[in-house]
Amino acid sequence: MKNKDYESLLDRARERIPKDIMERSRWTMPEPDILIEGNQTILRNFSDIVDSMDRDANHVYQYLLNELGTSGTREQIRILLKGRVAPKRIKEKIVSYVKSFILCGECKAPDTRFVREDRTTQLKCQACGATRPVRL
Numbered sequence: 001m002k003n004k005d006y007e008s009l010l011d012r013a014r015e016r017i018p019k020d021i022m023e024r025s026r027w028t029m030p031e032p033d034i035l036i037e038g039n040q041t042i043l044r045n046f047s048d049i050v051d052s053m054d055r056d057a058n059h060v061y062q063y064l065l066n067e068l069g070t071s072g073t074r075e076q077i078r079i080l081l082k083g084r085v086a087p088k089r090i091k092e093k094i095v096s097y098v099k100s101f102i103l104c105g106e107c108k109a110p111d112t113r114f115v116r117e118d119r120t121t122q123l124k125c126q127a128c129g130a131t132r133p134v135r136l
């Protein structure tokens with residue numbers, strides 16, 4: 001069997017797995033695909049990364065702009081950042097987003113949700129039930 005066939009079979013199998021089981025399995029995020037072109041930096045697979053995070057794309061986008069101190073444009077699947085931004089910095093900011101807004105503070109599971117409580121937002125872990133406040 002050719003490798004491509006095998007991969008498409010795997011993909012089809014994954015689609016049949018219920019979402020809640022998928023979320024409990026090992027979580028992988030695609031490697032950021034970054035291209036510097038002239039005076040702008042393009043994160044080409046932004047939407048794939050956000051999909052794997054299960055977070056609001058605009059929240060991730062605004063976070064990256066603030067942290068990188070630049071402005072940008074969000075397109076369908078990619079984002080364009082003004083200026084030449086070192087890929088390493090973008091990767092670091094994505095990792096810090098994951099640490100701040102996705103991983104459980106107790107068990108480090110990525111299966112978390114934002115839960116509003118009074119005026120604060122808590123990050124609630126679906127695996128162990130722990131919560132911690134997050135500032136959105």
Ligand SMILES: [Zn+2]
Nearest residue numbers: 104107125128
């Ligand atoms: Zn947890």
